[in-house]
Amino acid sequence: MACNQGKGVRIMISFSVAVDPHYGIGIKGSLPWHIKEELKLFRRNTLFKHIVMGQTTYDNLPGKLKDRYITVVSIDPEYHPEGVEVTHDLIAFLEEHQSDETEYIICGGASIYRQSYPYAKKAYVSFIKKEYEVDTRLEIFDPEDWDIVKEEDHEEFVYRELIRKEDGNR
Numbered sequence: 001m002a003c004n005q006g007k008g009v010r011i012m013i014s015f016s017v018a019v020d021p022h023y024g025i026g027i028k029g030s031l032p033w034h035i036k037e038e039l040k041l042f043r044r045n046t047l048f049k050h051i052v053m054g055q056t057t058y059d060n061l062p063g064k065l066k067d068r069y070i071t072v073v074s075i076d077p078e079y080h081p082e083g084v085e086v087t088h089d090l091i092a093f094l095e096e097h098q099s100d101e102t103e104y105i106i107c108g109g110a111s112i113y114r115q116s117y118p119y120a121k122k123a124y125v126s127f128i129k130k131e132y133e134v135d136t137r138l139e140i141f142d143p144e145d146w147d148i149v150k151e152e153d154h155e156e157f158v159y160r161e162l163i164r165k166e167d168g169n170r
């Protein structure tokens with residue numbers, strides 16, 4: 001699955017995230033909000049693609065994510081849920097795949113976003129308009145690292161596709 005988007009930049013590692021106005025992303029292991037339109041967008045962006053998520057996020061999914069190639073990051077050597085690949089070393093995974101032709105979309109949670117952020121060349125970000133009660137933030141995210149290549153205004157959020165600036169972060 002080759003992926004060549006925005007300014008001719010070849011995308012191998014990207015991330016998909018929804019953030020509130022203070023970069024809040026989670027509470028008690030779950031999303032702070034339930035926004036159907038945002039979930040539809042997530043589905044549209046990730047369908048039939050390779051996605052990567054941490055064990056906490058995967059275990060707390062409300063349902064199975066069908067029609068996606070899923071890699072779950074876990075420290076636990078005994079962790080082998082059915083139908084997904086497991087990696088026990090995220091950095092080795094990112095180093096190995098950062099030059100692939102395939103796009104790998106990092107889908108959280110907080111610890112996985114933080115470690116993957118320097119590797120990501122593209123981001124699919126929903127900026128939620130309302131502030132929510134959160135216990136987890138994506139404080140590493142810096143809008144200055146990115147150029148906006150697409151923007152859509154929705155009722156509860158603004159969706160932006162971002163490409164890393166050439167001098168940004170890594």
Ligand SMILES: NC(=O)c1ccc[n+]([C@@H]2O[C@H](COP(=O)([O-])OP(=O)(O)OC[C@H]3O[C@@H](n4cnc5c(N)ncnc54)[C@H](OP(=O)(O)O)[C@@H]3O)[C@@H](O)[C@H]2O)c1
Nearest residue numbers: 017018026029030031054056057074075090108109110111
């Ligand atoms: N707003 C959004 O778009 C969005 C998207 C996804 C998730 N979230 C939210 O994020 C929160 C969960 O974040 P989280 O940080 O608690 O959990 P997480 O990132 O989903 O998963 C953490 C798991 O990954 C393991 N891990 C982390 N780094 C690793 C590495 N380098 N190698 C191997 N294993 C590694 C951790 O092991 P250890 O236990 O040893 O650290 C832990 O088991 C939830 O509230 C969720 O709803 C929000």
